[in-house]
Amino acid sequence: MYYTKVFEKIYNEISQIPNNGIVCDYIPELGNVNPNKFGVHLITVDRQEHSFGDSEERFSIQSIAKVLSLTLAYNLENENLWRRVGVEPSGTPFNSLVQLESDNGIPRNPLINAGAIVICDVLLSHIKNPKEELLHFIHKVADNPTIVYSPKIAESEKLAGFRNRALVNLMKSYGNIHNDIDKVMDFYFHLCSIEMNCRELARTFLYLATDLIDPETNQKFVTTSKAKRLNAIMQLCGFYDEAGEFSFRVGLPGKSGVGGGIVALHPGKYSIAVWSPRLNKKGNSFLGIEFLERFTTEIETSIF
């Protein structure tokens, strides 16, 4: 109950702030969303749940899904994965080509577009039907078999994806893409099309805040060491060239998407998802960051 009150109080504060953020509209499906939507959901490691606002309405989680495909690839490749992609913050926008050229086709980290495309390529080398397998993994980790790709968004991404096709071709020219480009991009565009609501999103990422057991294998979804490392990557690279700002203000590892969603984790404590479609200039949810900053300040905990 306490958390819900805090949510409401903070929401009332931040809804007073002039919000010049702009809804992402490079594909029509994102642009059509009501810009004033706001939802938040927190789930603690002992499964207490707290909601506020439009927390039951699904939205396009976009790049947030990159952490899920990364988890799958990391489990398959272990530390060999880092031969194909780095773990450093890029200091550049999410779709930059500059560093790729100076770094011989090795993306700085798996959460910028180029890195997430390499991860798709890695999964294609291991798995026959990666789209189905990824969804199956998400269903298990989220304990929710209703999560699906949006075919309309995947198709729109495909039509608008020239920049991402530039990235994949450039990496292919350096030998860092092993599979057919069209298959890699089809998988990538589907990855970006997953939809969840705040409750589902917070629950999906709980495996990075606490040990969760895969019912099929009776083992943890990720080892403690891997969870630590995935959190470290989110902390340093989850917000592109605003990663420092997010760490500085919020103090938690997290990941944003251009659909206006953010998920953040306090390892050992909780997973929280917030959604507000208007984006700041760096492409991250304006109110989402405001909310999380005030929340971690209010409850006086962060990982630092």
Place this chain on the structure above:
Amino acid sequence: MYYTKVFEKIYNEISQIPNNGIVCDYIPELGNVNPNKFGVHLITVDRQEHSFGDSEERFSIQSIAKVLSLTLAYNLENENLWRRVGVEPSGTPFNSLVQLESDNGIPRNPLINAGAIVICDVLLSHIKNPKEELLHFIHKVADNPTIVYSPKIAESEKLAGFRNRALVNLMKSYGNIHNDIDKVMDFYFHLCSIEMNCRELARTFLYLATDLIDPETNQKFVTTSKAKRLNAIMQLCGFYDEAGEFSFRVGLPGKSGVGGGIVALHPGKYSIAVWSPRLNKKGNSFLGIEFLERFTTEIETSIF
């Protein structure tokens, strides 16, 4: 007692690893150090202390001191400070000029050289004798009045400091240096010349792991919010273009110096300092990082 055993065990492991690291020798005073020195010291928030190796021998802490001058400037300027310097990882080496040119003279963060020089300039605008004041602050926070600058190292830095002079002139051309360049650089070169041993270094940084009271003011040295933010900056920017690697492997906020020292913090738990002079290609202590990675793995705790 337990920790000391762990230290010894890890040291025995890592001393078997071939170490191609090179002692930094751009100034003779650094190059003369015995490359095989190794020391570590941990102090918990309840003041238990654990040592191993050459933990009582002083070395040049170099860039680690940049966190101390930053703390002083942050307390004076509060959030206005970030008009002069950013909080983002740079993705480039510590002495790069490239970004400074594209960012109009605003350094990406206060822990790369350019940023630390701006912090010196900020302190010069507030304080009449910044060298003395900074030392006084360190004496208080470290509870140790014996810490001093090394005049020999400060002088050597000055003679070798062309790259840093390029940085300060470039920032001055953008209006981001307000004081006389020679005074700024004299302060900066002194800042880089501070010497401590591992015990002193771990103790000095304890104020970022727990609340410590300034005996002169009866207030915390830094507020909880500022401590969180300083730790976030260290986490994202403390190891230059190896910040991701350090976070990924060690999982703690920390700061390195080219003298081979590293300090790292587990907020709420402990402060740890390690020293080994041989540096990897990114300019960070090779064995220092190896040690800390195994240490946080062994005791199975990190902030993530």
Place this chain on the structure above:
Amino acid sequence: MYYTKVFEKIYNEISQIPNNGIVCDYIPELGNVNPNKFGVHLITVDRQEHSFGDSEERFSIQSIAKVLSLTLAYNLENENLWRRVGVEPSGTPFNSLVQLESDNGIPRNPLINAGAIVICDVLLSHIKNPKEELLHFIHKVADNPTIVYSPKIAESEKLAGFRNRALVNLMKSYGNIHNDIDKVMDFYFHLCSIEMNCRELARTFLYLATDLIDPETNQKFVTTSKAKRLNAIMQLCGFYDEAGEFSFRVGLPGKSGVGGGIVALHPGKYSIAVWSPRLNKKGNSFLGIEFLERFTTEIETSIF
């Protein structure tokens, strides 16, 4: 007769120079050439012709053809053309993406790959069958109906062209490609596949050294003003990041191809083509530049 003697004398000199140049082999058709081939042909504006060596053997003129497609596009668009592509030397390698990103998809000049791709796109917007039309234009300007594309080389280029596909996708994302990418690239890869011998190459470019009349229109192939401007572009951009070196040493406008060919012009005097397959590190014919430097020094004329 005199020139042929000079050719022989210079050839004897430069064939003594150790040549570490490497034959371009990113596609097998280029790599199979005999690396010791050497040919030169000069044609004066009053149609005296002078040959030496393998001047009758055809080779892949590769990027040299970019001047021909540029000429066609310039005649169609006039000065509007420069809204789509610049006229500045790039200071970077021929296939760099860096500047394209900072310049919003506008290539620095029409002779780097990105610029030549835009020119192909421009021609596609004007002409129904650009491959046929370009060849027809070349037949007229060269007074030689036997010049053809090499389907094998065009196909090989297509299979190896990931980098160029990165360029075209990046430019499309900025709106600077108006036609279907596959059609643009098919035309571009054909453009790069034209084969000529030195005699044919020198004769083909004579229209930039003197006024030649198009028999179909009874007008000059290019106006005096356009010829001047095309020569200026070759002078500044014809050798990628070695343009300064070529101007400095040879003092003539020219264009090179990775097949080892170079064409150079002394406006009002002559057109000269040289071929030697071994390339220097910048991708230009090692002996070709050596030869032309000594030639313009020997006959003591250059445009400067």
Place this chain on the structure above:
Amino acid sequence: MYYTKVFEKIYNEISQIPNNGIVCDYIPELGNVNPNKFGVHLITVDRQEHSFGDSEERFSIQSIAKVLSLTLAYNLENENLWRRVGVEPSGTPFNSLVQLESDNGIPRNPLINAGAIVICDVLLSHIKNPKEELLHFIHKVADNPTIVYSPKIAESEKLAGFRNRALVNLMKSYGNIHNDIDKVMDFYFHLCSIEMNCRELARTFLYLATDLIDPETNQKFVTTSKAKRLNAIMQLCGFYDEAGEFSFRVGLPGKSGVGGGIVALHPGKYSIAVWSPRLNKKGNSFLGIEFLERFTTEIETSIF
């Protein structure tokens, strides 16, 4: 007489064009000039002279003087000079540091600021009193002992020269400055302070359009080969990142200065100087380029 008429006609045309150019004012001495001044002077290789407008009023030739110090250094070092500085267009603004960092302290060419500073350093290594010697050389080559440095401008440059000091310190850190930085910069700031009128400027550069004999040595001021190479450098690098545009529009080698002066050469024919203080966005005289473009079009000659 003919040329003067052409000058007048063109001036009447271009004075109708809206001129949004801005007088350079980073130092007050440059900002105080009357922005509507306009002068031109042409001298042919057989010493016919043609003037128009304010051709007898002296102005600060600024960077144009860099060709003169380069000539002196080239005569002293011959081809060894190019170990210290390149001959390639930079593709970047005149005072950029970016390339210097990626090129290990070797400036791309001797006409950008960094390159001209290296040339000053080279002269300091050879000559005891380089300021006097350079002026003596100019007096001889210009056949005019009245040309002097402006102490006021040199002093102003010094006070404003932080960017240039960044360049010299950066190059020093790479070992590409051999003398004391203050001496190098004093010489450099004086070099930038030379004043001439259009008549003097055109006459001074005549040695690059035709053979002139040094009365002290009875030899040419520069060999034919060196004159060709100096012209090539001006052609490719004389207008910074507008070099292509100038070549494209004017078709002559030339050099501009932020005082609004431009000198251009038609080797074997003439030297022309034009002055108009309003600069375009690239820092070159707006009307100066307009004038020269129309002039070479009108008389239908260029080097191409």
